[in-house]
Amino acid sequence: MGKASSKLTKEDLRQLKSETYFESKELQQWYKGFLKDCPSGELTKDGLREVYKKFFPYGDPSNFSDLVFQVFDTNNSGTVDFKEFITALSISSRGTVDEKLEWAFKLYDRNGDGKISDQEMLQIVEAIYKMIGTMMKLPEDESTPEKRVRKLFDLLDTDHDGQITFEEFKEGSKKEDTIMGALNLYDGLV
Structure with a gap:
């Protein structure tokens, strides 16, 4: 899922649905938004910094976003693909307390x-x-x-x-x- 294509394959959808708390329609919507913000299909460290800057305009979120990026980047590739992104989002928004x-x-x-x-x-x-x-x-x-x-x-x-x-x-x-x-x-x- 590192390379961008306009739609998730049926296999990608099946896998992500089984590994996250999102339904197929939600996954497709998140993927569309992810590609809009990350046309290459990969979120960079700089891209995540920009997201955090929007939410924390009165401070400097650069260090924190870099630390979070390292947790998102589970395969240590230096970028975050959609699977890594949606998995982290699933845990942070809908996961159990233990997760x-x-x-x-x-x-x-x-x-x-x-x-x-x-x-x-x-x-x-x-x-x-x-x-x-x-x-x-x-x-x-x-x-x-x-x-x-x-x-x-x-x-x-x-x-x-x-x-x-x-x-x-x-x-x-x-x-x-x-x-x-x-x-x-x-x-x-x-």
């Missing part, structure tokens, strides 16, 4: 070792703070990325070993309103 948590964990686990270090989390939190810019007033205990990371580690790192496993992330996130709110941000929009 969303798994996707978010991949975003934080920068080196893919199955654990989140404080430095990996800091990289993401700094990118988020830079992206939201002046849009939100944060509580004092979250007024800097470092304070937010410390607060999250205190909550999530239950064995206090300086790393967060997926199980710790999953269980702790379900107790943290801001994490659950962020995971459910796209619910019902798509």
Whole structure:
């Protein structure tokens, strides 16, 4: 599905329907829109940055969109094809809580070792703070990325070993309103 054609094949539709939460008609509409925005059939890192800039005009979403791009680009090709795009969209908009948590964990686990270090989390939190810019007033205990990371580690790192496993992330996130709110941000929009 990396090369653009005007329509999805029946086989592509069947496969995407079985792998996502979208129906055939929705997939066809998303594909049409994807090709309109990405005539080559591939979304680039710069293209995703432009999308994020529209949603976050008061900050700089460049770093965050680059980090998200790496999670979208599951085959590490340097571009995101329609299958990668629609799979990520399906999880973020209609996936189960556990699917969303798994996707978010991949975003934080920068080196893919199955654990989140404080430095990996800091990289993401700094990118988020830079992206939201002046849009939100944060509580004092979250007024800097470092304070937010410390607060999250205190909550999530239950064995206090300086790393967060997926199980710790999953269980702790379900107790943290801001994490659950962020995971459910796209619910019902798509």
